[in-house]
Amino acid sequence: MNIIEPDYPSVLLIYTGGTIGMIENPETGALEAFNFDQLQENVPELKRFNYRISSYQFTPPIDSSDMEPALWAKLVKIIHYNYDSFDGFVILHGTDTMAYTASALSFMLENLSKPVILTGSQLPIGVLRTDGKENLITSIEIAAAKHPDGTAVVPEVCIFFENQLLRGNRTTKINAEGFNAFRSYNYPPLATAGIHIKYEYDRINKVNPKLPMHPHYVFNTNVIIMTIFPGIQEQTVKTILNTPGLKAVILKTYGSGNAPQKAWFIDLLTDATDRGIVIVNISQCATGMVEMARYETGLHLLDAGVISGYDATVECVLTKLMFLLGHKLSPREIRNEMSRSICGEFTRPAL
Numbered sequence: 001m002n003i004i005e006p007d008y009p010s011v012l013l014i015y016t017g018g019t020i021g022m023i024e025n026p027e028t029g030a031l032e033a034f035n036f037d038q039l040q041e042n043v044p045e046l047k048r049f050n051y052r053i054s055s056y057q058f059t060p061p062i063d064s065s066d067m068e069p070a071l072w073a074k075l076v077k078i079i080h081y082n083y084d085s086f087d088g089f090v091i092l093h094g095t096d097t098m099a100y101t102a103s104a105l106s107f108m109l110e111n112l113s114k115p116v117i118l119t120g121s122q123l124p125i126g127v128l129r130t131d132g133k134e135n136l137i138t139s140i141e142i143a144a145a146k147h148p149d150g151t152a153v154v155p156e157v158c159i160f161f162e163n164q165l166l167r168g169n170r171t172t173k174i175n176a177e178g179f180n181a182f183r184s185y186n187y188p189p190l191a192t193a194g195i196h197i198k199y200e201y202d203r204i205n206k207v208n209p210k211l212p213m214h215p216h217y218v219f220n221t222n223v224i225i226m227t228i229f230p231g232i233q234e235q236t237v238k239t240i241l242n243t244p245g246l247k248a249v250i251l252k253t254y255g256s257g258n259a260p261q262k263a264w265f266i267d268l269l270t271d272a273t274d275r276g277i278v279i280v281n282i283s284q285c286a287t288g289m290v291e292m293a294r295y296e297t298g299l300h301l302l303d304a305g306v307i308s309g310y311d312a313t314v315e316c317v318l319t320k321l322m323f324l325l326g327h328k329l330s331p332r333e334i335r336n337e338m339s340r341s342i343c344g345e346f347t348r349p350a351l
């Protein structure tokens with residue numbers, strides 16, 4: 001007799017570390033990582049899922065402050081290796097750098113057609129009032145969700161936190177205290193979890209599931225974030241822009257992309273772009289879009305060869321630059337790619 005196995009949804013849970021899997025050291029009071037089996041013991045609800053849930057854990061688990069490109073590559077390798085065996089992936093990750101990892105993965109997993117959901121918590125999962133259980137359980141449900149034709153409902157890298165599913169490369173950590181730790185200021189949530197999980201289908205990326213997922217592993221980290229402020233000194237800017245090996249700068253400007261008009265400032269930027277350094281303009285404001293042509297103070301930047309980061313987050317622009325630089329593109333090619341949305345990371349300005 002042939003027994004036909006039911007087609008259970010399947011999710012691979014990748015535990016990297018972070019508060020969600022931490023426990024208080026009774027002597028020092030500091031939070032320390034514990035292992036994945038202990039995490040599962042604290043979420044017996046996982047057994048009630050009618051899903052095939054497998055896990056992979058980083059050994060040792062890491063605080064996400066120690067996250068780096070080599071570990072993003074490790075995550076991509078795990079996903080690539082298991083891609084055909086699972087419907088979706090949930091990554092448990094510390095909140096501190098979760099937005100960077102989500103952004104990086106969105107570029108590294110080309111033609112992604114399955115959900116990759118990052119989540120974590122503000123309180124460890126063993127604590128009575130933890131937000132971790134809810135975040136983990138709903139993330140698993142989203143990672144397994146499929147349309148009737150078998151394609152994934154959310155074929156994107158996302159962050160799920162405090163009832164909201166956000167596009168990963170649009171997300172920023174905004175709260176070190178409250179449960180609503182993340183915000184996507186310039187793109188609305190892809191889903192909201194209440195009694196039901198309400199998906200906003202028109203906001204979710206449309207993908208071609210027939211294209212094979214193509215993993216990328218290379219990064220070049222010769223980039224710098226330079227925040228301007230009233231009183232910033234010429235020598236400081238000069239030193240930053242002449243950092244040996246520097247390939248790209250994220251210039252954090254005022255308002256809609258404005259910066260001082262002083263000749264020394266514009267000359268230093270022009271000199272840097274002439275040397276092939278890519279400079280991307282991102283606003284210090286969390287909401288809204290860089291529009292350099294709006295004020296004279298922005299126009300000078302355009303003349304100096306600075307390009308717009310539109311309404312992208314710093315985490316997104318930083319990881320996109322490192323990703324493009326890793327592919328050894330010329331400054332001109334990088335500038336072109338920065339003006340093209342690869343996977344919904346910025347809003348196209350109205351013409």
Ligand code: ASP
Pocket residue numbers: 017018019020062063064065093094095096097120121122
């Ligand atoms: N320091 C922790 C981490 O990012 C904080 C957290 O998980 O919320 O790993």
